Amino acid sequence: MPLWSWIVIWAVLVVGLIAMLVWFAVRLFRKLMGTLGALEDLGDQLAELDLDRELPRARFHPAVFADRRALAAAIDQARLTRLYRRALRRDLAISRGKLLQHSPYKPEDRPSC
Secondary structure (H helix, E strand, O other): OOHHHHHHHHHHHHHHHHHHHHHHHHHHHHHHHHHHHHHHHHHHHHHHHOOOOOOOOOOOOOOOOOOHHHHHHHHHHHHHHHHHHHHHHHHHHHHHHHHHHOOOOOHHHOOOO
16 A cells, blocks of 8 residues: 555544544533533522521520429420421421422423533
């Protein structure tokens, strides 16, 4: 085979390699942009969950010399607070579950790559 045929063969192979790498880079860029868009939508959905609804806990105070009736009232109040927190966590879990099950995402919204 003459020398010029090897040069043509290698030139075609190098051009093909560069074209393939450019095509892969464009596909990867499109997928990255689609992923960033999906992450933005996910961030919006997480913002709707409002995870910072829980009340801050009170500091611990030792009850060695406190009044018995005041302690009983504090225990009842703590029990009611725990029930309220439990109900709040349950409501948040239910709303998260509903958001996950009934997501506004549709497969046809997915970007084509």
